[in-house]
Amino acid sequence: MVQVCVNGARGPADGAVVPLSPDALADSAAEAVAAGATDVHVHPKTPCGRDTLSPRVLAAVLEAMRARLPAGVPVGVTTGAWAEPGGPAARVARIRSWTVLPDHASVNWHEPGAEETAAALLERGVAVEAGIWSGTDGAARFLRSPLAPRVLRVLAEVTDTDPATAPGSARVLLAGLGAAHGRPVLLHGEDGGAWPVLRLAGRLGLATRTGLEDSLFLPDGSRAASNAELVTAAVREWTAAARGGA
Numbered sequence: 001m002v003q004v005c006v007n008g009a010r011g012p013a014d015g016a017v018v019p020l021s022p023d024a025l026a027d028s029a030a031e032a033v034a035a036g037a038t039d040v041h042v043h044p045k046t047p048c049g050r051d052t053l054s055p056r057v058l059a060a061v062l063e064a065m066r067a068r069l070p071a072g073v074p075v076g077v078t079t080g081a082w083a084e085p086g087g088p089a090a091r092v093a094r095i096r097s098w099t100v101l102p103d104h105a106s107v108n109w110h111e112p113g114a115e116e117t118a119a120a121l122l123e124r125g126v127a128v129e130a131g132i133w134s135g136t137d138g139a140a141r142f143l144r145s146p147l148a149p150r151v152l153r154v155l156a157e158v159t160d161t162d163p164a165t166a167p168g169s170a171r172v173l174l175a176g177l178g179a180a181h182g183r184p185v186l187l188h189g190e191d192g193g194a195w196p197v198l199r200l201a202g203r204l205g206l207a208t209r210t211g212l213e214d215s216l217f218l219p220d221g222s223r224a225a226s227n228a229e230l231v232t233a234a235v236r237e238w239t240a241a242a243r244g245g246a
Helices: 022-034 055-068 088-097 114-123 138-144 166-177 191-204 227-244
Strands: 002-005 039-042 075-078 104-108 127-133 153-157 185-188 208-210
Touching: 002 022, 002 227, 022 039, 022 055, 022 227, 039 055, 055 075, 088 114, 104 114, 114 127, 127 138, 138 166, 153 166, 166 185, 166 191, 185 191, 185 208, 191 208, 191 227, 208 227
Parallel strands: 002 039, 002 208, 039 075, 075 104, 104 127, 127 153, 153 185
Antiparallel strands: none
């Protein structure tokens, strides 16, 4: 499995290739799926470019994507705390107000209100991706959570951006997760650590992700022209690493 993370916190300052509007996000996601992605992660944004959990914005993005994507391709959204400045209770209220539902949503387990956010998603029938960041207490909190066995998958997110040390940080994070309550693990890095961690995922046989949220650059250091170009490179790099073993 290769998930495409089409935009993340990126914006106009990161280059014209970063999709922002619902139609641009849908086009970019469709191209990435054609290149080999099997799942989509998106950050719906206000017209001014801020991540949001607004039901109106979410509906526009999801409807545009589902009109362009092949049937059966799951679309997930962020529920990062920054997307709802009103705090955990306001975040739960937003989720309960959604009129169009994503297939899944990521919940960063180190953030305040993670349990309540995950519970609200599950109550609405939205699958939960447990975001476990390196360098936080997210893994320990997740392993103690009664909701952990119910999540769709674990997103093991390596925040170490040094290409020399990111794989080691990834192994520490995976060790802290242990069996992860038997849930599938998707391993990925970001910026300078994105490609080394993706190759480690291949060697370990783990799902991974790529896209403009995680990296603006291809493995050779050149600027990526699109999410589809990153997915093409990711499939190639993951496959080569998988053949090489752990």
